[in-house]
Amino acid sequence: MKKNLPTFILGIVLLTGLVAPLATGASAPGFYIEVLLGGLMAGVLYSLVALGFALIFKASGVFNFAQGAMVLFAALAVARLAERMPLWVAMLLATAIMIVLAWLVERLVLRPLVNQEGVALLMATLGVSYFLDGFGQTVWGSDIYKIELGIAKEPVMILDQLFQGGILVNKEDFVATIAAAALVASLMLFFQKTATGRALRAVADDHQAAQSIGIPLNRIWVIVWSVAGIVALVAGVIWGSKLGVQFSLSQVALKALPVVILGGFTSVAGAIVGGLIIGVGEKMAEVFLGPVMVKAFDLAGGGIENWFAYVLALLFLLVRPEGLFGEKHIDRV
Amino acid sequence: MSGGATVERVTGEVIIAVEGVSLAFGGVKALSDVSFDVREHEVRAIIGPNGAGKSSMLNVINGVYHPQRGTIRLKMDGTLREFHDMDPHEVALSGIARTFQNLALFKGMSVLDNIMTGRNLRMHSNILLQALRLGPAAKEEIEHREAVERIIDFLEIQAWRKTPVGRLPYGLQKRVDLGRALALEPSVLLLDEPMAGMNVEEKQDMCRFILDVNDHFGTTIVLIEHDMSVVMDISDRVVVLDYGRKIGDGTPDEVRGNQAVIDAYLGVSH
């Protein structure tokens, strides 16, 4: 019972979060599904950022606080470059920039700090994050920029035969979700099927053993940070086209942290599932729980989604510290 | 060090009883159905090849790991009491102290402070008194400092008292580790490879300290060691583990003659 109590509480919280709105949604299923889809959309993006995060953690044990700054940096690069050239050239160029960045981070930050404790590395990535925020805005500017993907933003009505009122879907969101899903799938293939992918998994399992069979650790790190950079780029472009490229992207991307807590630090599948849970959960909480709380406690507005992910992760840490898909860690003495 | 004399010494009642302990990590079995006891004032050795589960055994006694099956009984207030899922703090309170295989010293702290942490169990002044370092707190600090200085003298590490432990050579760090355990004034001392990685001279010093502790304070010693000559020399009784099972138990001479033990060490296929 001692161990089950927190699980029980978390279960109740999740149930009321997901089922209670379902009850209200019964009268307007279309609206409920719209919220659900909106949440899934955001969730896919969280998954994407979290994936970059989990990759780096898996391969180098670094808790990369700078993932958000990388998203901002990449999005800024694409937005500003696209003002001068076609979008696809801008994205290619930005990809190259992210790879150079990965190489610099490995050279200047990771390599000198190898074998340091995790907390020191976390702080180093905080430094990288600050540097990138400042550097990005110096180079690219600090206004709000637009990324035009050239897809119509008008909402499309679907399933209107099925429900009263149908469901409004944004075509751009739809394309973006598919693009993100495709990226995730190709990453999975990359890790499962290619030699580099295998080497990467070997490094993730055991640094020293991998090194002893001749896997060059430094190169693997550059690759991982590059992949994380590209993932950040895709996330940045999609987000940027939705919200505009601006400084706050950096903080939105921080939500990848609770996502990986939920999914388990080392698990790719966990990052994806965790992202979806948090994306849907916080939208549901905002839309359905928010008004109730505002009324009950006489709040000056909603905004639950700003902390929902973190508090959910906190509760989760108390119940299942290794996350949904993570491995249990055993201390050796 | 005379091996013959130690064997005949009188040992007392059972102080730790390990009964049918099994421990597994996921699917890996670290200990299977291990039982043995430790008597007061004896030097009890646990030996076995690498990966035999020796350190796991100490961790179970310490309460760091909780075994899936079996019980540990510890002597408290004169009687053996059964404990379930004890935490390491409770075990320390019952008078069991421990040193570590891979030096687990507090490397950011000085030798003095490391050993002082061993007195923490006995220091009770509350946080407000400590914050202002008022009378009782200051007095307590000095009393325990005196106890710690006696340990520092005993281990002959006076010259390094204010040195951060990270800067000491390995052999001295092992001594500090022992000192920290002694500061608890334990009735049982668990030593996990106290002589690993030492040269002959350092080993002799360490043996001397261990036997002195055993003789002067009557402290029961449970020790894991790889150096067989040391084990045979200083221990009263020996437990042999192999692949998490107990394969031998008895005086050094009995164990030496045990066929299963010889096989385990010479690597006969199972």
Place this chain on the structure above:
Amino acid sequence: MFYRENGQYKTTYAADQQMLPILQDRVFMAGLLVVAFVAVPFFASDYLFLSLLIPFLILTLAAIGLNLLVGYCGQISIGHAAFMAVGAYAAYNIALRIPQLNFLVVLVLAGLIAAAVGMLFGVPSLRIKGLYLAVATLAAQFFTDWLFARVKWFTDYASSGSVSTAPIVMFGWTIDTPVKKYCFLLAVLIVFTLIAKNLVRGHIGRAWMAMRDMDVAAEVIGIRPVYAKLSAFAVSSFYVGVAGALWGFMHLGSWEPLAFNLTLSLNLLFMIIIGGMGSLLGSYFGAAFIVMLPILLNQLPTLLGVPISTAMISHLELMIFGALIVFFLIVEPHGLARLWAVGKEKLRLWPFPH
């Protein structure tokens, strides 16, 4: 030449355990106190007080608080501004609702409330460590950001959500001028530094450091993690809560929602990294550095005749902070405090190189 400890023998453990065992250090400290309490109030300008000295004193207090948790007990927090916010809003509400209360009492109560909240968010530290804890403390940050912006009671139903503090009165003495504020803050900081020093050299401090250095070994020798970690969270949050109350009442005077945001949390963390983790002196250095750098960046280009835009300055600031964090982690993980100690060691041996 003059910095020697030769001939200063200690004959009791009490003498050996005192804070500044070397005579010259005691003389230096006394001199410093005279300068801080007598010379500075006479010569410093209001600008110096308001933009440099007052923020420095308050942030030092907060940095000491964070250092007790991160530097001494090894529990990371990247949401400590949350507890500053708790302290500030607690003090605001207590002063608002019980106006006749002595300001010192208000401060202590605010600190205690912050300590309670800090302990609550410290509970996860019993199950998780290091990196996981970082996310747990982020929860404290974002939750309190929301709480104080949305729950109207905390801001006394102000329509803008911002609050302004009442005049600070205690024992019939109103603290209103920069000089008075400075003297009051200096006294508070000295008292809190002494208390922190006593704690870290007492058995509770050793328990914290033991948890930091090797938690399993600490447990095995009888240190209870629950007690060590939660007490570190409580004491740390108390300090930071008091600092938050002082920040609100003495530095800001009035503040809007999100005055205690993630940026402030990260700045606190940077102070202890640059200044020196696990060093009280380092907290002073770090706070001084973080307070001075923006001012320097603002003044220097103009003095050099190459003015740059304010936007550019804030970007430069981010870059310099970022680069310095990485630099210090690589080159001197113990920060400015270690450099100071090395310098002192050199001085002690001078003119001999070893």
